[in-house]
Amino acid sequence: MDTRISTLFYATGFAIMVVWLLYIGQAILLPIVLGILTVYILATASTAVARWPLMGPLPLFVHRLLVLLIFVVIVLLIALMVTNNIEYILSQLPLYQANLQLIADGLAVQFGLDTMPSLDKVISKWRNELNFQKLALSTVGSISSVGSVLFMSMLYAGFLFSEVGNFREKTIKALPQDADQALGVLAEVNKRIGVYLTVKTFINIILAAVSFVIMWLMDIDSALFWAVMIGLLNYIPYVGSAVGVAFPVVLALAQFGSLSWALLALALLMAVQTFVGNVLEPMMIGKSVNLSSFVVLVALVFWTALWGLPGAILSVPLASVLMIILAASKGTRPLAIMLSADGDV
Helix, strand or coil, rough: CHHHHHHHHHHHHHHHHHHHHHHCCCHHHHHHHHHHHHHHHHHHHHHCCCCCCCCCCCCCCHHHHHHHHHHHHHHHHHHHHHHHHHHHHHHHHHHHHHHHHHHHHHCCCCCCCCCCCCHHHHHHHHHCCCCHHHHHHHHHHHHHHHHHHHHHHHHHHHHHHHHHHHHHHHHHHHHCHHHHHHHHHHHHHHHHHHHHHHHHHHHHHHHHHHHHHHHHHHHCCHHHHHHHHHHHHHHCCHHHHHHHHHHHHHHHHHHHHHHHHHHHHHHHHHHHHHHHHHHHHHHHHCCHHHHHHHHHHHHHHHHHHHHHHHHHHHHHHHHHHHHHHHHHCCCCCCHHHHHEECCCC
16 A cells, blocks of 8 residues: 555656656757658658659659658748748738727617717727837747747757658667567657558648638638638647637628628538538547547646647657657556547557
C-alpha cells in the first residue's frame, strides 16, 4: 500500500514538473513540435511527388527538396496574403461602420429603442478607456512572435526532413537492446499521426475551397483570405470550425449592411462545416487517432491553456502520441485503453 502511495506521489510530482517545463519552455518546444508534425505532412507529400511523371527516376532528396520549397512558398504566400488583407480591411472600416450603424438604427426602430447610442459614441468611449498604444504594441509583439515561431518551425522541419532516412539506423545503434520496441512505437506514431495530419490537411483544403466558392459567389470581401483561415482553424477540434465561420459572417454583415445576407452566409458556410465534420471526416479519417471525445476536449483545453492557439491545433496529434506511448507498456496500457474511443489500442 505504501509503495502504491509513493508511486502515485512521485508520478504526480513528475507530471506537474513536465507541465511546468512545457509551459515555461513554450518558446523553445513549440517550434520543434510544429516542425516535427510538419515533417509528417512533407513526407507524405514527398511520396506523392515521387509518383508524378518524370519524377520517379530522380533521387529521393530531389523529391524532398521540391516538397520543402513548395511548403516554404505556401507559408510565405499565406503571410503575404494576411498582411495585404489586414490593410484592405482597415481601409474599408468607415464603410463597415456606416453599414453597421444602419443595422443598429433599424433594430432600434423595430424594437422602439429611441436612445440607441451611435457607433461613433461607442468607439469614442472605447478610445477613451483603452490604451491603444499598449494594444498596438501587444498586437505587433504577437505578430512578431507568430512570425518567429513559423520561421523556426520551417527551419526545424527542413533539417529534420533531410535526416528522416537515417533515423532508423541511428535508433538501432542508440538502443541496440530495445530498438525493436522503440521502432515499433515510432512506426505506430508515424502511421496514426501521418494519416491523421495528411487526411485532415486534405479535408481542410476541400473545406477552404468550397467556402471560398460560397463567399466569392456572395461577393464577400477577402474571400480567399477567409477561406484559408477557415481551413487552418478547422485543425482545432469542436470550436475551430465555428470560429472560422464567424469572421466572414460578421464581415458580410458589416460589408452589406444586411442581416438576411449575413444569415444566408452563415447557413451556407455552416452547412459545409456540418457535412465535413459529420460525414467527410468520419469517412476519411476513421479510427486513425481513435481518441475518446472527452479526451479530445480535455486535450484541447489543456494544450490551449499551455500554448494558446498553436496548442489547440496540436491537441489531437499530441494526445494521440501520448496514447500510443502509454499503450507500448503493460503497466500503462490500461491508461491508453481509457483514453481511446473504443478500447482498441
